[in-house]
Amino acid sequence: MNKYLLCLCILTLGACSAANEDLHEWMQNASKQAKSKPINHKQAELNAQTKYTPPVQPQMNIFNPARLKAGLQGNNIPDLNRPRQILENYPLDELRYVGLIKSAGKAPSAFIAVEGHVYTVNLGNYLGQNYGRITAITPDEIVITELVEDTYGNWSGRRASLPLQATDNAPAETTSQN
Structure with a gap:
């Protein structure tokens, strides 16, 4: 009976060690494949900054004094x-x-x-x-x-x-x- 118990313990311990070795081997292979060389990015060259100028709309000036004055007069208001x-x-x-x-x-x-x-x-x-x-x-x-x-x-x-x-x-x- 002791012989059977001893064989059972040896097989159990042997099975555990083999599974861990496979896991460690897979982790090492995966880490080797994951390592890569760093990519050298070229820094974008920026042109001299240009100043934004909004389009001129002289007909749509909401602060035009003539428009404000006409609004106060109430010409033809329904x-x-x-x-x-x-x-x-x-x-x-x-x-x-x-x-x-x-x-x-x-x-x-x-x-x-x-x-x-x-x-x-x-x-x-x-x-x-x-x-x-x-x-x-x-x-x-x-x-x-x-x-x-x-x-x-x-x-x-x-x-x-x-x-x-x-x-x-x-x-x-x-x-x-x-």
Whole structure:
């Protein structure tokens, strides 16, 4: 029995020593492969520093005294305190001029269609998203003056028009005797 126990101990100790030797041998090979020569990097040559000059934009000077003075004067500023009208929620390209009604002794009224609804408008009504105001109503078009702000903060009038877009089935112009 002692012989068996002695053989078992020798085999156990022999197995442990062989595994460690393999591990040490692998570590030595890996460290040899990992070692490399240092790479010599060439230092980049820098040119003389150039001074950055931003592009000149004389038209966009936000501190221009003329622009600030014009902003204080309030030239052509739209009345922001007035109640907005329903047709000011739509851009002009969504509005359609579909008809005209003339009354005896009164200014003509126009019919404007948008999103399945028809609205009646008169001279001086507002429409469109750029503070557009109706300045003329003719059988062919509605003339609108829009207020647009430029880069200097000045408001200027811009002419726009809605041409008549009547269908063949319905009359575009109606005359009232009232």
